[in-house]
Amino acid sequence: MQRIGVFVCHCGSNIAATVDVEKVVEIIRQEPGVVHAEDYQYMCSEVGQAKIADAIHEKGLTGIVVCSCSPRMHETTFRKAAERAGLNPYMVEIANIREHCSWIHKDVEEATKKAVILARAAIAKVNLNAPLKPGESRVTKRALIIGGGIAGIQTALDIADAGYEVDIVEKTPSIGGRMSQLDKTFPTLDCSACILTPKMVEASAHEKITIYTYSEVEKVTGFVGDFTVDIRKKARSVDMDKCTGCGVCQEKCPSKKAPSEFNRGLSNRSAIYTPFAQAIPNVPVIDREHCLKFQKGKCGVCAKVCQAGAIDYEQKDEIVTEKYGAIVVATGFDVIKLDNYDEYAYSQSKDVITSLELERIMNAAGPTKGHLERLSDGKAPREMVFIQCVGSRCADDRGKSYCSKICCMYTAKHAMLIRDKYPDVNVTVFYIDVRTPGKNFDEFYRRAVEDFGVNYIKGQVGKVAPQPNGRLLVQASDLLDNRQIKMEADMVVLAAAIEPNPDVRKIATMLTASIDTNNFLTEAHAKLRPVESPTAGVFLSGVCQGPKDIPETVAQAGAAAVKAIGLLAKDKLLTNPCTAHSDELLCNGCSTCANVCPYGAITYEVRQVNDHGIREDRRLAVVNEALCQGCGACTVACPSGAMDLKGFSNRQILAEVDAICQ
Amino acid sequence: MQELIKRAKELLADGTVVRVLGWKAGDLPYNPEPAYFAKDTDFADFVYNGFCGANLSKYMIEASKMEGKTLVFLKPCDTYSFNQLLKEHRVEREKAYIIGVGCKGKLDIEKIKALGIKGIQSISGAELTDEAETLTVQTLYGEKTCAYKDAMLERCHVCKGKEHKIYDELLLTSRDTTDADRFAEVARIEGLSPEEKFAFFQKELGKCIRCNACRNVCPACSCRKCVFDSNKFDSSQKANADSFEEKMFHIIRAFHVAGRCTDCGECSRVCPQGIPLHLFNRKFIKDIDEFYGEYQAGEDVDADAPLTSFTFEDVEPSVVSTRS
Numbered sequence: 001m002q003r004i005g006v007f008v009c010h011c012g013s014n015i016a017a018t019v020d021v022e023k024v025v026e027i028i029r030q031e032p033g034v035v036h037a038e039d040y041q042y043m044c045s046e047v048g049q050a051k052i053a054d055a056i057h058e059k060g061l062t063g064i065v066v067c068s069c070s071p072r073m074h075e076t077t078f079r080k081a082a083e084r085a086g087l088n089p090y091m092v093e094i095a096n097i098r099e100h101c102s103w104i105h106k107d108v109e110e111a112t113k114k115a116v117i118l119a120r121a122a123i124a125k126v127n128l129n130a131p132l133k134p135g136e137s138r139v140t141k142r143a144l145i146i147g148g149g150i151a152g153i154q155t156a157l158d159i160a161d162a163g164y165e166v167d168i169v170e171k172t173p174s175i176g177g178r179m180s181q182l183d184k185t186f187p188t189l190d191c192s193a194c195i196l197t198p199k200m201v202e203a204s205a206h207e208k209i210t211i212y213t214y215s216e217v218e219k220v221t222g223f224v225g226d227f228t229v230d231i232r233k234k235a236r237s238v239d240m241d242k243c244t245g246c247g248v249c250q251e252k253c254p255s256k257k258a259p260s261e262f263n264r265g266l267s268n269r270s271a272i273y274t275p276f277a278q279a280i281p282n283v284p285v286i287d288r289e290h291c292l293k294f295q296k297g298k299c300g301v302c303a304k305v306c307q308a309g310a311i312d313y314e315q316k317d318e319i320v321t322e323k324y325g326a327i328v329v330a331t332g333f334d335v336i337k338l339d340n341y342d343e344y345a346y347s348q349s350k351d352v353i354t355s356l357e358l359e360r361i362m363n364a365a366g367p368t369k370g371h372l373e374r375l376s377d378g379k380a381p382r383e384m385v386f387i388q389c390v391g392s393r394c395a396d397d398r399g400k401s402y403c404s405k406i407c408c409m410y411t412a413k414h415a416m417l418i419r420d421k422y423p424d425v426n427v428t429v430f431y432i433d434v435r436t437p438g439k440n441f442d443e444f445y446r447r448a449v450e451d452f453g454v455n456y457i458k459g460q461v462g463k464v465a466p467q468p469n470g471r472l473l474v475q476a477s478d479l480l481d482n483r484q485i486k487m488e489a490d491m492v493v494l495a496a497a498i499e500p501n502p503d504v505r506k507i508a509t510m511l512t513a514s515i516d517t518n519n520f521l522t523e524a525h526a527k528l529r530p531v532e533s534p535t536a537g538v539f540l541s542g543v544c545q546g547p548k549d550i551p552e553t554v555a556q557a558g559a560a561a562v563k564a565i566g567l568l569a570k571d572k573l574l575t576n577p578c579t580a581h582s583d584e585l586l587c588n589g590c591s592t593c594a595n596v597c598p599y600g601a602i603t604y605e606v607r608q609v610n611d612h613g614i615r616e617d618r619r620l621a622v623v624n625e626a627l628c629q630g631c632g633a634c635t636v637a638c639p640s641g642a643m644d645l646k647g648f649s650n651r652q653i654l655a656e657v658d659a660i661c662q
Numbered sequence: 663m664q665e666l667i668k669r670a671k672e673l674l675a676d677g678t679v680v681r682v683l684g685w686k687a688g689d690l691p692y693n694p695e696p697a698y699f700a701k702d703t704d705f706a707d708f709v710y711n712g713f714c715g716a717n718l719s720k721y722m723i724e725a726s727k728m729e730g731k732t733l734v735f736l737k738p739c740d741t742y743s744f745n746q747l748l749k750e751h752r753v754e755r756e757k758a759y760i761i762g763v764g765c766k767g768k769l770d771i772e773k774i775k776a777l778g779i780k781g782i783q784s785i786s787g788a789e790l791t792d793e794a795e796t797l798t799v800q801t802l803y804g805e806k807t808c809a810y811k812d813a814m815l816e817r818c819h820v821c822k823g824k825e826h827k828i829y830d831e832l833l834l835t836s837r838d839t840t841d842a843d844r845f846a847e848v849a850r851i852e853g854l855s856p857e858e859k860f861a862f863f864q865k866e867l868g869k870c871i872r873c874n875a876c877r878n879v880c881p882a883c884s885c886r887k888c889v890f891d892s893n894k895f896d897s898s899q900k901a902n903a904d905s906f907e908e909k910m911f912h913i914i915r916a917f918h919v920a921g922r923c924t925d926c927g928e929c930s931r932v933c934p935q936g937i938p939l940h941l942f943n944r945k946f947i948k949d950i951d952e953f954y955g956e957y958q959a960g961e962d963v964d965a966d967a968p969l970t971s972f973t974f975e976d977v978e979p980s981v982v983s984t985r986s
Contacts, residue, residue, distance in 0.1 A: 505974075506974055509974060583894070585886070585887065586885070586886060586887050586892070586894070587886075588750065588752065588884070588885055588886055589750075589751050589752075590750035590751060590752065591750065591751060592750070592970055595967070595970040595971060596970050604751075611886075616727070619751050637969075637970060639885060639918045639919075639922070640885035640886065640887065640888075640889065641889045641892070641894070641895055650895065651895075654895075
C-alpha cells in the first residue's frame with residue numbers, strides 16, 4: 001500500500017468558487033492509503049510546492065495526488081517538486097478538477113461530489129504506480145520545413161543562420177508561395193516581389209539550406225529529434241543540373257493552353273513552364289497533363305531547342321529519405337471556392353473577381369500587364385465595388401466562422417491604389433466592420449477614406465446581377481442610413497475568405513499533429529505555446545496555424561525557428577518512460593500490435609519461453625523502447641492483453657474506472 | 663466419405679502426412695466430433711456428413727506444434743478461419759496438408775427436433791453424395807422425413823460461397839445453399855428502439871450459463887491465455903460480480919474478435935442455450951463493411967485488415983459517433 005498525500009488547489013477562485021475544496025479534503029482524508037490531505041490557494045506557487053515537499057519528508061509519502069488544473073499545465077511542475085524532495089516524479093498523479101470540473105459546472109454540491117470522484121480515481125491509479133526512469137534519445141541536427149512560402153523561407157533562413165541544416169519541401173515548381181502572387185503589400189505599399197525575391201535568393205544561396213521544389217512529403221516516421229521522412233521529388237522532366245534557365249523551351253512550346261496557376265487561371269501558360277519570372281529554381285517543369293509529347297506521343301520541340309540537353313521525358317518520381325530532428329509546417333492557405341456564393345455571380349461574370357485575382361490584374365507581370373481593365377471586354381471600369389467578408393465571419397456552414405483577418409487591409413490597399421492610379425474610377429466598399437488593428441494599419445485605412453475618397457458603406461451586398469448592358473447590378477443595404485442601395489458597377493471584387501491549404505489534413509495526419517474544425521493546425525497552447533504543435537518536435541509557421549498577414553507571418557516564422565533551434569541545440573532528449581511492453585506468457589505472436597504501431601517500434605522474434613514448466617519456442621512481440629512513444633495503440637489492439645503501457649497499465653486504468661463507478 | 667478415407671490412407675501411407683484431422687462418429691447419429699486418425703484401423707468410425715459442422719481449423723494451432731504434417735479436411739467456410747489464423751501466425755502452412763472438402767450445407771439438430779422429430783435412431787440423406795433433398799429419420803415412433811433445407815444451420819442459408827480459399831487438393835463438390843440476406847437480422851435489431859434492443863439482448867444473453875463453449879470453439883478466440891481465465895486482469899473476477907456478467911463476457915468477446923471473425927458461425931452452433939451469438943460478430947462485420955468498405959476476414963491472408971491498418975480515406979471518428 002502506498003502512503004499517499006492529496007493536495008487540493010483552490011486556483012484562486014477558479015476551483016474554489018465551484019468546488020468546496022475543504023470538503024474534498026475532509027472526505028479524501030478518509031480514503032484508504034491517504035495519510036495526508038490539505039488544500040491551498042495556489043498549489044503551483046513556491047509555497048504550495050514547499051507544502052508537497054514538506055509532506056513527503058514528514059509523512060514519508062510514496063505517492064502524490066494533486067487535485068488542480070489540467071496536467072498539461074502543471075504536471076511537470078509537481079513532478080519536479082516531488083523529484084526535488086526525493087520522490088520518483090512518476091509517483092505524482094493529477095486529478096483535473098478545474099477543466100474537468102469547476103469550469104464546466106455551476107452547482108457547488110454536484111461539482112464537489114465530482115471533484116471527490118476524480119480524486120478517488122487518481123488515488124486508485126497512484127496506488128498502482130511504480131517509479132519510472134526516462135531514457136535518452138539522440139537529436140538529428142537537421143530541420144524540415146514543409147512549404148516554401150514566406151513563412152517557410154523565413155523559418156528556414158533563421159534556422160540555417162543558427163548553423164543547422166534545413167530542407168524546404170515545396171509542392172509547386174518554385175518557392176515564393178502566395179506572397180509572390182501579390183502586387184503591393186500593406187501598409188507601406190512596397191512591391192511584394194521586391195521584398196520577397198531577396199529572401200528567396202538568400203534561401204536558395206544559403207549553404208545550409210536545401211530546397212526541394214515540385215516535391216511532397218510522402219511519409220513521416222519517428223519522433224521528436226529523430227524523424228525519418230520520405231520526400232517525393234516529382235518528375236520535373238527537366239534535368240536540374242543541365243538546365244541553364246534560358247527559357248527558349250517555354251517560348252517554343254506549342255502547347256500554350258494550360259491555365260496559369262500563378263495568374264489564378266486568368267491567363268494561359270505553356271506546358272513546359274516556370275511559374276513566374278523570378279522563380280527559384282529557375283528551372284522549368286513539364287506539366288505532363290498538357291504536354292503534347294506525353295498526351296499524344298509526338299512533339300518533342302522542347303528537347304530539340306534545348307541547347308543544354310536538359311529535357312528528360314523519361315524522368316521518374318524519386319523518393320529521398322532524410323532524417324530530421326524538427327519539422328516545421330508552413331503550408332499556408334488558399335482562398336475558398338465560391339460555389340456557395342452564387343448570389344455574387346462569380347461563376348456568371350468575368351467581371352466579378354476575387355481580391356487575389358485583382359492582385360494579378362494590378363501586377364505588371366499579370367494577365368493585363370498591370371492595366372486595370374474588365375476581363376470581359378477589356379474596357380476600363382468607371383465604377384468598382386468591393387464586397388468584404390465573402391465566406392468569412394459566416395454564421396452558418398456556407399462559409400467560415402472565423403475572420404480572415406487580412407481582407408480589410410488589402411481591400412483598403414486596392415481601393416487606395418486604384419483611386420491613386422485611376423482617379424476617375426469610383427470605388428465603393430461594402431463592409432460588416434472594418435478591422436484594422438496593427439501598426440500603422442488604421443492610419444492606412446483612414447487615408448483610403450479621407451485622402452483617396454473611397455466610399456465605405458456599412459452593409460452587406462445581397463445580390464450581384466449581370467445586366468444586358470454588360471454592367472453589374474449591385475443590390476445592397478446601407479445599415480447606417482437604413483436604406484436599400486441599387487447601383488451599377490463595372491467590376492465587383494470579392495474579399496473571399498482564406499482557408500488552410502487542403503493538403504494540410506494529410507500532412508497533419510502523417511505528423512500526428514492535430515487540426516481544428518477549420519483545418520488550421522492546433523497549437524500546443526493557444527496563448528503560451530502558439531508556434532508549437534501538441535506533437536513534440538513539430539512547429540507551426542504562418543497561416544497554417546491561423547489567418548495572419550505578412551508581418552505577423554514573418555514574426556511567427558521566426559518564433560517557430562527559435563523553438564526548432566532550441567530543440568536542435570540539444571544533443572540528447574529525455575525519452576518518455578511510459579512505454580509499452582509485452583508479457584511473453586500472454587503474447588499470441590499475432591502481429592496485431594505491430595500493424596497498429598505508428599512508430600514501427602514493435603518487431604517479432606522467436607524465443608524459448610518457460611510457461612509454467614512447458615518450454616517451447618514462441619513468436620513474441622518485442623518493443624523497442626527507444627522508438628516507443630507510449631501512445632498505447634498496441635495495448636488496446638492486443639486481443640490477449642499481453643501489451644501493457646508503463647504508467648498507464650490496463651490495471652491502473654481499470655482501477656480508475658472502478659473508483660469512478662463505485 | 664469413402665473418397666476421403668481412401669485419400670487420407672494414401673497420404674498416410676506415402677508419408678506425406680503423419681496424422682489426419684477429421685470427424686469421427688459420436689454416440690448419437692447426429693453428433694460427430696473432431697478427431698485425429700493415424701492408423702488404418704482408426705478410420706472405422708471416420709464420418710463426413712451433414713452433421714460435421716465442426717470447423718477443424720482451430721485444431722491446427724496445436725497440430726502446428728506437432729512433429730510432421732497434419733492432413734486437415736476443411737469445408738469452404740473453414741478455409742477462411744484457417745487463413746485468418748495463418749495471418750495471425752497461429753498456424754503454420756507447411757505443417758498442414760489441406761484437403762478442401764465439398765459441402766451441401768450443414769445440419770442443425772435443433773431445427774430437426776423443432777420440426778417435431780424426436781427419439782431419433784438413425785438419419786439418412788445427410789451424406790454429401792446423397793442427391794436427395796429430404797432427410798429420412800428413423801425414430802422410436804416410426805420413419806419421419808423433412809426437407810434438407812429446413813434442417814440447415816442458419817449460417818448455411820447465408821453461405822459465403824463454394825470456393826475454398828486455401829487448399830492443397832479438393833475432394834467432392836459443393837452445393838449452393840445461399841437463400842437469405844446475411845445482415846437482415848442485424849438490420850432488424852438496429853431498427854429497434856434502445857429499450858427494445860436492451861430487452862432483446864437481456865432475453866438472449868440471460869440464457870447464458872457461461873459454459874464457455876462459444877469461446878472454446880471460436881477460431882478467433884485462440885489466445886494462449888484468455889483474459890477471462892487470467893488473474894492478471896481484473897476482468898475475470900469482475901465477470902462474476904453481478905448479473906451483468908454474461909453480457910460483459912459476450913460483449914468483450916465480440917470486441918476481441920472484431921475485424922478477425924470470419925463469421926463461421928461456430929459460436930451459435932455450439933451454444934447449448936441456442937443464443938444467436940453470431941449476431942454480435944455480424945454487427946461488427948456490417949459496421950466495418952459500411953465504414954471501411956467490404957471486407958471478409960480470412961479471404962486473403964495478405965490483405966490489410968480495416969481495424970488494424972490506416973488509410974487517409976478512413977472514416978472520421980465524428981462520423982462514427984454521429985450516426986444513428
